[in-house]
Amino acid sequence: MDKLCIVGGRRLEGEIVVSGAKNAALPILCASLLSAEPLRLSNVPDLRDVGTMLCLLEQMGVTVTRDGNVLVLDGSRVDNPVAPYELVKTMRASILVLGPLLARFGHARVSLPGGCAIGARPVDQHIKGLQAMGAEISIEHGYIEARAPRLKGALVVTDMITVTGTENLLMAAALADGETVLENAAREPEVTDLAQLLVAMGARIDGIGTDRLVVHGVERLNGAEHSVIPDRIEAGTFLCAVGAAGGDVTLRRVLPGHLDAVVEKLREAGVTVESGEDWMRVAMSGRLKAASLRTSEFPAFPTDMQAQFMALACVAEGASQVVETIFENRFMHVQELNRLGANISVDGNTALVTGVERLSGATVMATDLRASASLVVAGLVADGETFIDRIYHLDRGYDRIEDKLRGVGANVRRISEAGEEA
Numbered sequence: 001m002d003k004l005c006i007v008g009g010r011r012l013e014g015e016i017v018v019s020g021a022k023n024a025a026l027p028i029l030c031a032s033l034l035s036a037e038p039l040r041l042s043n044v045p046d047l048r049d050v051g052t053m054l055c056l057l058e059q060m061g062v063t064v065t066r067d068g069n070v071l072v073l074d075g076s077r078v079d080n081p082v083a084p085y086e087l088v089k090t091m092r093a094s095i096l097v098l099g100p101l102l103a104r105f106g107h108a109r110v111s112l113p114g115g116c117a118i119g120a121r122p123v124d125q126h127i128k129g130l131q132a133m134g135a136e137i138s139i140e141h142g143y144i145e146a147r148a149p150r151l152k153g154a155l156v157v158t159d160m161i162t163v164t165g166t167e168n169l170l171m172a173a174a175l176a177d178g179e180t181v182l183e184n185a186a187r188e189p190e191v192t193d194l195a196q197l198l199v200a201m202g203a204r205i206d207g208i209g210t211d212r213l214v215v216h217g218v219e220r221l222n223g224a225e226h227s228v229i230p231d232r233i234e235a236g237t238f239l240c241a242v243g244a245a246g247g248d249v250t251l252r253r254v255l256p257g258h259l260d261a262v263v264e265k266l267r268e269a270g271v272t273v274e275s276g277e278d279w280m281r282v283a284m285s286g287r288l289k290a291a292s293l294r295t296s297e298f299p300a301f302p303t304d305m306q307a308q309f310m311a312l313a314c315v316a317e318g319a320s321q322v323v324e325t326i327f328e329n330r331f332m333h334v335q336e337l338n339r340l341g342a343n344i345s346v347d348g349n350t351a352l353v354t355g356v357e358r359l360s361g362a363t364v365m366a367t368d369l370r371a372s373a374s375l376v377v378a379g380l381v382a383d384g385e386t387f388i389d390r391i392y393h394l395d396r397g398y399d400r401i402e403d404k405l406r407g408v409g410a411n412v413r414r415i416s417e418a419g420e421e422a
């Protein structure tokens with residue numbers, strides 16, 4: 001297993017180009033199952049999760065051609081509508097094949113994803129929505145077995161706001177017979193990006209970007225071209241890294257409007273952030289100030305940025321309160337940050353971060369994707385060497401993070417299992 005070694009204490013200066021968004025690319029790749037014509041997708045990030053999703057789609061019969069960040073996916077020969085446990089267990093987003101398979105082929109067999117480090121994460125709302133659209137669904141031997149000769153439009157009101165739930169139902173509804181109304185829909189930019197691709201494929205969707213999506217089902221969808229939106233969470237991670245380590249960095253190919261809540265908290269903490277149409281400049285010198293936050297659905301502060309912001313709060317002056325409202329177990333990074341000298345206590349879904357003057361490097365373990373990113377942020381600040389173990393979590397969602405950080409002056413190297421350094 002690879003690890004990262006970071007020698008902290010360097011200011012970060014220069015430019016970083018932000019990659020395409022993991023959480024937009026994954027549902028968009030699944031949309032290739034909806035059509036017999038090819039999708040040409042650009043700005044697809046080079047990530048482990050993207051590799052896993054392509055593997056899953058290929059074993060179903062999708063043909064994939066890759067040229068750098070441009071992918072062509074051809075779903076004309078799909079003949080195996082099955083998502084096996086071996087792939088689903090490594091990436092929960094595999095559940096996103098359920099809606100498209102059912103809508104186009106009338107049946108699907110998808111392994112139940114099971115829980116993960118950050119919470120139980122059931123998929124009951126995905127199932128409930130498809131049942132409302134007429135699907136017969138049973139759970140057999142750990143697999144969701146779904147059948148529907150043709151899905152029918154329906155009113156679906158989810159019990160809570162669910163991002164992949166909205167995406168699954170949106171894809172299913174695009175090919176259903178009649179009108180589907182998705183109430184309480186997620187408004188995350190990644191949902192909007194998927195909706196825009198579907199429209200380019202010929203889907204008829206009203207209310208894009210709102211919590212009420214109205215989908216007028218069509219008989220078939222065509223091929224399309226689409227560029228994946230920039231990754232707001234990758235960008236936000238770099239904003240926190242510069243805020244914590246100090247420096248002056250410009251992010252390129254970013255959509256600043258997707259990061260308003262994060263920027264507001266960074267400014268509260270004393271970080272300077274400026275932006276233009278597709279760039280952001282982040283600058284910090286001196287001591288950070290405490291800033292409290294509460295995670296919530298878009299456009300509020302994203303749960304996927306909670307851990308990275310907490311790492312920054314560790315070295316701020318004063319106490320910050322961090323409330324996690326989306327996942328029940330998303331504080332796995334706290335223990336590891338405390339190993340680096342942070343002072344964080346947790347009570348239920350609330351963490352109290354009492355800022356310290358300095359962190360000190362140690363060996364820590366990545367437990368999930370954004371927890372790993374928070375350890376990278378902390379490692380950039382800590383005195384001496386920080387070794388981060390199990391960075392396969394980081395590789396799920398960050399495209400060459402060590403190269404990007406080295407490009408702005410960080411001392412970061414990857415140590416492969418064989419002991420080689422890169």
Ligand SMILES: CC(=O)N[C@H]1[C@@H](OP(=O)(O)OP(=O)(O)OC[C@H]2O[C@@H](n3ccc(=O)[nH]c3=O)[C@H](O)[C@@H]2O)O[C@H](CO)[C@@H](O)[C@@H]1O
Nearest residue numbers: 023093121122123124125126161162163164165304326327
């Ligand atoms: C691939 C992807 O896009 N992942 C993102 C997606 O995950 P994901 O789509 O899995 O997260 P959801 O929005 O579905 O989860 C929100 C909450 O609803 C609960 N829930 C969800 C569905 C359901 O059927 N039943 C249920 O109880 C979950 O356990 C969680 O507590 O949105 C999350 C919340 O912004 C992000 O942290 C993830 O990075």
Ligand SMILES: C=C(OP(=O)(O)O)C(=O)O
Nearest residue numbers: 023092093304369370397
């Ligand atoms: C939790 C995340 O991803 P996933 O839903 O794929 O586990 C994330 O991107 O932070």
